Amino acid sequence: MSEQRRASEEAREIRRFWGRLGLPGLIDVHTHFMPERVLHKVWDYFDTNGPLIGGMQWPITYRKEEVERAALLRDFGVRAFTSMLYPHKPGMARWLNGWAADFARRTPDCLHTATLYPEPDVESYVREAVEAGARVFKAHVQVGAYDPADERLDPAWGALAEAGTPVVIHCGSGPAPGKHTGPEPVARVLARHPKLRLIVAHMGMPEYDEFLGLAERYHQVRLDTTMAFTDFTEDFMPYPRRALPRFAALGDRILFGSDFPNIPYPYLHQLQALERLGLGDEWLRAVCHDNAAGLFTL
DSSP: OOHHHHHHHHHHHHHHHHHHTTOSOEEOSOOOOOOHHHHHHHHHHHHTTOGGGTTOOOOOTTOOOHHHHHHHHHHHTEEEEEOOOOOSSTTOHHHHHHHHHHHHHHOTTEEOEEEOOSSTTHHHHHHHHHHTTOOEEEEEHHHHTOOTTOGGGHHHHHHHHHHTOOEEEEOSOOSSOOTTOSHHHHHHHHHHOTTOOEEEGGGGTTOHHHHHHHHHHOTTOEEEOTTTTSHHHHTTSOOOGGGHHHHHHTGGGEEOOOOTTSOSSOHHHHHHHHHTTOOOHHHHHIIIIIHHHHHHTO
C-alpha cells in the first residue's frame, strides 16, 4: 500500500472514530511544531537513541515538512492543536516564542503556544507572550534539566496562574529520568501556586499514581493522555490497572494528546488505546474534545 493511500485510510478511520461519538472533530493539546532546524535536531536525537529516550528504538512516523504535517492533522479532523516547543539552555525561550507567535498567526487552528526557562528575564517574556495572545505554554523539565520549583520561575508561574493560561509540563520520569523529574518538584510549585493550570504530559509516566494524587488535590491540575495506554508504552511503562477508577473519576480533567509527529506508531492507535479502556462514549467525548474545548473556550 502506498504512503498516500495509508494516510488517506488512516484519516478515514480517525474521522469515523470521532464521527461515531457525535463530535465536530478532535482537539489535540500535545503536538509539536517548532523551527525546522530545531525539529530536525530533535529527530536526530530520536534516531540516535539518545539517553533521554531510554535507548529505545523510536522511529518517527510522521517525518514530513511543516505544511504537510499541519495538513495531515486537518485531514484527521483535528480542529485545534498546539506547537509544543521548549528550550534546553538560557536565551533560547524568547526566540522560540517569537517563532511560535508567527506560526500561530499563519496557522489559525494552532493554539498560540509559548515556553519558558529559569533565567533572569523569564517573567518579562512570559508576560509579553501572554499579552501577545499565547493560550498555552510548554515546560519540559526533562530536556531543560531544570527544577520547576527554581525561584527564578516563581514570578512566571505566578503570572501564568493569574492569567489562567494552561501549561503543558513534561515532568514525569519517563521515558528516562532527569535530575528534576518526578512529582516532588511539581508539588512544591503547586504549593506556592495552587491555581496554576498545569497539564501533566504523558499522564506523568511512570509516576502515574503520584500525579493522579496531585490532580485529586489541586482542581486546576489536568493530565494529558500523550502516549499513555498505547502498546508501545504499555510494554515498558504500563499504566497500573488498579488506578483506573481514580483515572476515570477525573474524566473532566483528562485531555487528549498525541505527541504528533514524534510518535513511533500511527496516530489512530492513540485513539484506539483510549477506546479499549472501556470507559464509555461520554468519557471519550470529554477527553477527545469537550474538556479542551471548555478549557480553551473553543
